[in-house]
Amino acid sequence: MFQSDSHHYKISISVKLSIILVLGMVMIFGVIGVLNLRLQRSHLMDGVYQNADQVSDIIKRGTRLSMLKNERGRIYQTVKDFAQEPGILKIRIYNKEGRISFSTEPNEMGKEVDVHAEACVVCHAGPLPSANAPIFERARDYRNEEGRHVLGVISPIKSDESCVSAACHAHSADKQVLGVLDVIMQLDKVDTSQHENETRYLYFMGLAITAICLLLIIFIYLMVYRPVNEIVEGTKRVAGGDLDFKINIKSRDEIGGLASSFNSMAEGLKKSQHQLLSAKAYTDNIIRSMSNSLVVVDQDALIRKVNKATCELLEYSPNELIGKPLRMIFAGGYFDDVGLSELPIKHFDISVETTYLSKSGKKIPVLFSGSIVRDDQDKIQGVVCMAQDVSWQTEAMHAGHLTALGELAAGVAHEINNPINSIINFAQIMIDELQRGATLTEEIPTTIIKEGDRVSGIVSSLLSFARERERVKTPVSIYEVLQETLALTETQLIKDGIKLEAVVPHTLPEINGEFQQLQQVFINIINNARFALNEKYPAANPDKILAIFAMPGSLEGRPAVEIIFHDHGTGIPTHIINKVMNPFFSTKPAGIGTGLGLAISHGIITDHNGKIAIESNEGSFTRIIISLPTTPEREAV
Incomplete structure (x- = not known):
């Protein structure tokens, strides 16, 4: 006791x-x-x-x-x-x-x-x-x-x-x-x-008191001490994690009710623990099964948890990453030595394309995003970081770039052939005139120079598209991007008998983006429109038209530029319209295309914080609408 x-x-x-x-x-x-x-x-x-x-x-x-x-x-x-x-x-x-x-x-x-x-x-x-x-x-x-x-x-x-x-x-x-x-x-x-009576009375009273006290003590021991002690022991066992412990008290009094409530509580805790463990196991299984990298860091930007995909991507074991600063997995320059609580929130609440650095020194392009974890007092507890390996996308973009370049090269070769023939013909005329001793007029040299400039411009545009540029977003004019894109594709459109209707004001506001990537998106969409129009109209037809419009618009309440590509080709069936931007999905026959064009285009537009939408009616038309936010005003320092 x-x-x-x-x-x-x-x-x-x-x-x-x-x-x-x-x-x-x-x-x-x-x-x-x-x-x-x-x-x-x-x-x-x-x-x-x-x-x-x-x-x-x-x-x-x-x-x-x-x-x-x-x-x-x-x-x-x-x-x-x-x-x-x-x-x-x-x-x-x-x-x-x-x-x-x-x-x-x-x-x-x-x-x-x-x-x-x-x-x-x-x-x-x-x-x-x-x-x-x-x-x-x-x-x-x-x-x-x-x-x-x-x-x-x-x-x-x-x-x-x-x-x-x-x-x-x-x-x-x-x-x-x-x-x-x-x-x-x-x-x-x-x-x-009297004394004997008193002594006898006190003796029997003492015996009675002793007997009653013993009965009381036994009663208290059986009805109070032992049950309460068992309940106390039960609380210790349950606090220690033994949720299977049951209090064996069957009385119908308050202590019995307390024991019954305790057993019900323990059973409820057991069920809750089972649910929590199941939820944890389910969550852990999801984390283990994730193909994307997941890294959890604390308020000091120290790594506290990684998943299997992270270890496989970076070639580290979990023990080699746990407790290390987050900056060690980046190729450099993204984080400094300060704690996470001192970093600007914008460093973690946006999705950015950056580069991870593996244990072997391999640089891995990733799409990085972070979500800040806060407590009830709104204090930062840590950050959950997600990263998607975009190596395949980079390679696919490069492959798509080369494919588009190949298609452009075929058209450019045909377009260059005409001015070169003109140059050769005028050069032959000059030779013939000189052999006859005739006086040369300015018309022939001027025409040769004009055709040479034409060839030079075509080659310059092709080289500009083919050249690998540094992937840095800068203020870009949509007017200039479309002008260069049409300079490369117009010859092919004319060759296929496609009428081009383009309305692109040069006064459109600039957007923040990568010139070459946007050009690749536009070329891919134009090529898809060419294929659809040629499928529907193998020969010349008045309805064989590709219309391109660019105009100011809005995106989620922000100023934006909208670019619309509208063709009257074969259209897209309703049941697959939601799949056309999936990687490796294509409606073209086998051997024609890779199925990556729209997927790459969607990735590029998303990376530019824009949106791409497709409207189509099978056998009638396809309309692709691209919305890109305009360049925001510079924030005051």
Whole structure:
């Protein structure tokens, strides 16, 4: 019942309850016992008083006749005989003057008593007792000179008519009390009996208290201590993770209800734990199964968790990454040495294309995004970083670039052929004229220069598209991008009999982007339109038209530029329109195209924070709408 820790002892509630109940019971029984003993003694003394009074009456009746005849010797003998009875210590007779006229102790006869003595104070504290005074006014309980406990009872010797006419008559007729009979009784046996009764009573009371206390302690142990201790043990077991522990208390009282509630709570916790573990296992399985890299960092930008894809991508083991700064996985320059809480929020709340650095030193292009984790007080706890390996996209973009370049080269070769033939023809004319000695006019050299400039411009545009540029977004004019794109594709469109209708104002606002990537998107869309128009109209047709429009617009409430490509080709079936931007999906016959054109275009437009939408009606038209946000004003430093 006593519990201790390293500093002090704790008294359990069962001990406190036992102490309170035992002390309360002892006090109650003690008070009841004292009152009962007093009541018993009072009843016992009442009996003694009555007995003493009866003895006095018997003595007076036994000596009455002798008193009437004034036979003193006979009176004294009778009194002596009564004094021999057990319990009577002595008997005295007082006359009217308070003198002892007779006593069973001869040496007292003739003496006047001390009216202030304890044995006499009852009679002499005032007038003589009334003839009809109750016993309690005529009795005195005291200890004599020898220290013995005695009871003295005085009984008035009354005067009546027979006394007035008797031979001993020596008083007037109006005198009612002639003397006093004083009977002194021993109380030793009474005291002994009382003491034995008290001892016996206390003994049995002690036994009763002890038995009741034991029963109380057993009851408290069984009904309070053990159940409460079992509940406490249960809380410790559950706190330690043992959710299978059950409290085996079947009582229908409050403790039983508490135990039942505890078991229900433990069962609920077990179910919740199972759900949490299942959710954690499910989440861990998702994280392990992710193809994208996931890195969790704390508020100090230290790595705390990585998934399998991250380790495979970077060629590190989890232990080699956990606890390391986040900047170590970047190719350089993206993070500095400060803690995450000191970095601008924009470093983590945007998606950017950056480069990871593997353990072997390999640079891996990734699309990086981060989500900040905050607590209830809105303080940064860490960041969940996601990265998608875009190596294949880069390679696909490069392949698409080469494919477009190849298609352009075929058209450019045809376009260059005409001005070269013109140059050759005019050069031959010049030779013929010079051989004849004719004078050359300015027309022929001017035409040669014009056709040469035409060839130079075509080659320059082709070289500009073919050249690998640094992938840096800068303010770009959509007008210029479309102008160069059409310079490369217009010859092919004319060759295929496609009529081009282009409305592109040169006053369009600039957008922030990569010139070459946007050009690749536009070339890919134009080539798809060429294929669809040629499929529907193999020969010339008035409806074989490609329309290109560019105009100011809006994107999610921000200023933007909208570029629309509209053709009247074969269109796209409704059931596949949502798949055409998936990688490697193509509606073209096998061997024609890679299925990456629109997927790459979608990736480029998304990287430019824009959107691309496709509207189509099979057999009627296809409309591709590209929205790109305009260049924002520079933020004040």
